[in-house]
Amino acid sequence: MSALEARQVHVRFGDRVVLEEMNFSVAPGELHGIMGPNGAGKTTFFNVLTGRVRPSRGHVLVDGKDVTGLPPHRIAALGVARSFQIMTLFDEFSALENVALARPAFRAQALHGHRAAIGDPEADAAARLVLDEVGLGSKAHVLARDLSYGERRALEIAVALAQEPRVLCLDEPTSGLGSDGIARIAEMVRRLKGRLAIVAIEHDMEFLFGLADRISVVHWGQVIAHGRPDELKANPWVRRSNLGRFG
Template identity: 55%
Template sequence: MTLFKARNIQKRFGARVVLENISLSVEEGTVHGIMGPNGAGKTTCFHVLTGFYPPDDGRITFEGHDITGRKPHQIARLGISRSFQIMNLFDDTVVIENVILALPDFRALSFNVTRNVFDDITLVDRALEVLDRVGLADRAWQKAASLSYGNRRALEIAVALAADPRIVFLDEPTSGLGAEATLRLMELIRNLREAYTIVIIEHDMRFLFELADTISVIHWGQVIAEDTPAALRANKWVARSALGDVA
């Protein structure tokens, strides 16, 4: 079943056309990759799909409902969550508090500067469950700033999962990671795919080809191909682009 769909998305910044005609479909229960050379428009596409930029034209649907132009917080409430290429964590507090603050049940209580986030054991238990999913339960009470870079990436994914989403968008999750941490992240995403639909924009093409069921290739502001990794290796448009060597 198609869970998320974009059709004929266009985005301009002044006279510059960044996205000319983007269409892609994400099937439920899959890992869907978005790749392309630098300047192809994939980051702008990611921001449009997750509500950070409104499209100038086109339509985006989630579970068959039109979400075109909705704000990020409105999209998040529907069950769409995302991470960021530049990590967005609270370093001056402990790991588990980053997750508690992102839980819907905590947000429903409204912000209260006098409230201790650890007062509600139900919230603590739920946050520990999320951290366990990403392999960080044993580091729950450490300072977030003390985590290794790879574990900080895992924590950011945990924050995205805390919203209890149906679909998770990951923005360049391997950025800044070494080989060993990249392998750990790959195993984490393999485990998460059992419970979530995942969309990954990624510069590490080998990482993406290992994980994705389907990949959308963006070039010149358009999707020039959308297929399985195996099929893309034989695609003439991919072969002629700068991605050919990787594929």
Template identity: 60%
Template sequence: MALFEARNLHKRFGDQVVLEEINLSFEAGTLAGIMGPNGAGKTTCFNVLTGRYKPDRGNVTFDGRDITGQSPEKIVQGGIARSFQIMNLFDEYSAIDNIKVALPDTRRRRFDILHAFDGASEAEARAEAVLASVGLAGKEHFPAASLSYGERRALEIGVALAADPAILFLDEPTSGLGTEATGRLADLVRSLRDRYTIVVIEHDMRFLFGLADRISVIHWGQVIAEGTPEELQANKWVQRSALGSLN
């Protein structure tokens, strides 16, 4: 059984059908990709998978449990975390405080979330370890706003990892990054894949093809192709659409 599955997902907004008969499955210990042209429905699909939208029909299961329609907060508590295309950080907080805010114990407090922590606390140590895992050791007390754009992307991934998830969803992680920063991000994601099941929605095909075990192509609100990067590069539809080009 796959760790995460979506079956027969439908989603519409008014008269517009955005997703139709979406079927996806992600195996534990793999890095899966979702790609497609703008307007294909992949972002809506991502939001349905992670609880931002409730599907009109179909179901989503995680580790054998039906999580269809659960709130994002409950989904996070269940072991699923995600980053966002538009970064969602507390700019006035330090890097380490951004991580501490996202720790499970902090989320349960829901009040006085920072003053409850001692500098030598278990939370401090956990947050330092998370920052080290995303390449931000030494930047613990830098305000988030002072970090470079690439470092902020890494911090956002750290915020997602603070919840100690079983599966990590990354939404367009290379958005806004230059070539050098994209390479560093690829190295970071590669370093995480041994510890987490990862699903990436991405427009940068070179980035995705260089990392993913399997990729699903969404177009017209449907999954129109699936396979390894090599299989998709040989797929005639993908070739015609230029989605499989690495140039």
């Protein structure tokens, strides 16, 4: 059974068709990449998978359960977490607090979560484990606003991981990073592979081809090619595109 699946997803905004008959699945422990040119529909599709956009028709399933049309918090509660291309952190809170507040135990306490997260030894220990996992253990008490851009990228992934997901959706995780930052994110994602399903939109094709088990190529709102990285290198459309250098 797929951890996350889309069946015949179609999205229309007025007269504009954005997604047309999109099919997609990611298995437990698999990394499935999504690539394509700007305006191809990748982010809209991500938003469908995570509940931010309701499809005009078609279905989204989490562990075989139809979640089509459920709001984002309901889909998140079923084990789907995501990062965003534009980061969404609490800049006035420390790295530790950002992670602690994302844990399920504290999300359930709503406005009282921040108070409960501060100074709770169990919460601190759990949050520190997640920060260690993304290489930010030494920055636990640094305010999010004072972290470097690359560290903020890592923190956003830590916030997603703190939700204890079964599926992690990463939207352009290397966006704006230099070569060192990309290498650190790649190593982090490599460590996570196999533990949970990962779906990643990514423009850095070297990053994606080096990590993904399968890749779907999206263009004009449709999946025009999919397969293992080595299969896509032999695909005529991919070879004619700027991905030819990987062939």
